[in-house]
Amino acid sequence: MEIINYEILKKYPLCDRCFGRLYAKLLHTTNTERGRALKLYKALELEAKIKKAKEKGINYEEELELLKALAKSGVDEIRLEDIEIEKENCPWCRGIFNKQKMEKLLNKAIELLKEYDFDTFLIGTHIPEEIKDLEKEIETEFMESIKQEFGREFGKMLAVRLDKAPDKEYPDIVVHINPYTEEIYLQINPLFIKGRYRKLVRGIPQTRWPCRKCRGKGCELCNYTGKKYPISVEEIIAKPFLEATKGVDAKFHGAGREDIDVRMLGDGRPFVLEIKEPKIRKIDLNKIAEEINKDGRVEVLNLEFGVRKDKVIFKNTPHRKTYRALVECSDKITDEELKLLEKELENRTIYQKTPKRVLHRRADLERIRKVYKVKTSKVDDNHFEMIIYCDGGLYIKELISGDDGRTNPSVSSILNKNCICKELDVLKIHDNNLLEKG
Structure with missing residues (x-):
């Protein structure tokens, strides 16, 4: 079995480097050294055959043709009587390694x-x-x-x-x-910063919302800002990072999101901030955290540099949550009814169709989630507080109201009263050190 194909040199005058590259996975040396050695060996063999053929008076045209090809490919040591050989340019590398x-x-x-x-x-x-x-x-x-x-x-x-x-x-x-x-x-490539954020006030969305009418271009409805809301968690966090890195833009990746009127408390929600085309990468994360936290509306914790796969982990990893909800009832509520509610919702499977309030932007699907534990405390005759430990992706406002029967069971159906969520806070994301998985 012939491993080395010298015939290719008749069609393509490959230089030493390129000929050696054909056999790069053999013999630990450089492509140039390998190619030159292979050519010299073949030239030596051919010259010996031609010499013997001349002595015996037999035909050696085939050997001579290959020897000419070797000379054209750059083997200077070859000497052919009465034959002028002009070296040709390598068609593979075309001199790019010059x-x-x-x-x-x-x-x-x-x-x-x-x-x-x-x-x-x-x-x-x-x-x-x-x-x-x-x-x-x-x-x-x-x-x-x-x-x-x-x-x-x-x-x-x-x-x-x-x-x-x-x-x-x-x-x-x-x-x-x-x-x-x-x-x-x-x-x-982007610079990734990961950490956790706390949203301390209501009325701020997690990410920038473009105006629905002008789609971010600016119009009379949005006061030519291009935004539905003046500010977002994303913008508050991204601004000092963009200034420090001189990046062209930023994208926010959160491990889930809370509604605009919901606070994110406790030890915060994991997030990754992606800074696009940064000119500066060595930045003081502690100093930037201090600047963000002075805002008073949003705080960041545990900032560190991340990598691209972190944002995928954040988007695709499910996690449970603990909420605090202030519930208002149409009728008076008793302590006995609250105890019943706790019992009925413990380890309870919830069947929830997409809430009517988000149907305009989400598919109408039925989601199956679970409530694991509920604790209640009465505030007054018509109000009580709930601490809810449940699966991520459960719509808490609809768990309380029932959403006209689209969520079953609900607080309203269990108590047989019209109940609504007046305030909602996320107290904890049970992410099992999601940040450390990156």
């Missing part, structure tokens, strides 16, 4: 990178379609793509020049290069 060309690309990349603060990077190599087609044609089972080699070699040079580390998983910046066209552009 020292001067690499240096030129390196300087160009460094110039683009100089305005960004980063520790890690990755090289994204782009090659023309005709090069990809050539690779498919000459591919061997031991081959390394030219894309891999260029990215590795250029990455080594950039790491030395900038004293930065390559990172395949979570690079701060990706340097995209087409070494054939010499095009370079940067992909500035």
Whole structure:
């Protein structure tokens, strides 16, 4: 079985580096050294065969043809009597590994990178379609793509020049290069900050709500702000981060959300803030937390740097919650009725259709959730407080009102009274150290 295909050189005069790349997974050395060694060995073998053929007076055209191909591909040591051999350019690399060309690309990349603060990077190599087609044609089972080699070699040079580390998983910046066209552009990966927030007042949404009429463009209805509400938890938290990082935008990822009129108390709700295209990454999280907490409406706790997968964990991980609700009843309530309510709701499965108040933006589905524990305390004849420990995704306001029978059972159906939620607070997100899972 012939492992080395020298016949390919008759069609494509591959340089030492590119010929060696065809067998990159064999013999631990550089592609250039491997390719040169293979060519020299074959040239030596061919010259010996031709010499013997001449002595015996037999045909050696096939050996001579391959020897010419080796000479065209750059084997200078070959000497052919009365035959002029002109070296040809390699059709695979086309000289992209030339020292001067690499240096030129390196300087160009460094110039683009100089305005960004980063520790890690990755090289994204782009090659023309005709090069990809050539690779498919000459591919061997031991081959390394030219894309891999260029990215590795250029990455080594950039790491030395900038004293930065390559990172395949979570690079701060990706340097995209087409070494054939010499095009370079940067992909500035987001900066992720994770922590918990407490919303101490009512009337603030978690995230920015665009005006429904103008969809964020600004109109008379929204007083040309483009927003339905003047401020949000997202904006209060994001503003100092954007100023510190000089990022172009921020996106807020919360582990669930509370209604605009609901406070988020206790030890807060986990969140990840994604800062897009930051120019500065080394920021003082404690100092920014102090600035946010001076606002008085929102507080942040346990801030730390995160990674991209954190936002996926936050969105997809279910967790239980504890709520405090102030309930108002149409009729007087007794202590006995409250005890009955606690008993009826303990470990109770709740069947809940999408509340009417959110049907305009959510699918009409039936959700099955569970209430695990309820504690009640009477405030006056028509008001009582509930502490509810339940599954995430349970609509508490509708658990109380019944939502015209769309939630079953409900506080109203159990007590046989019209009950509504006057105040609601989230006291705890039982996330089991969700932040640490990232």
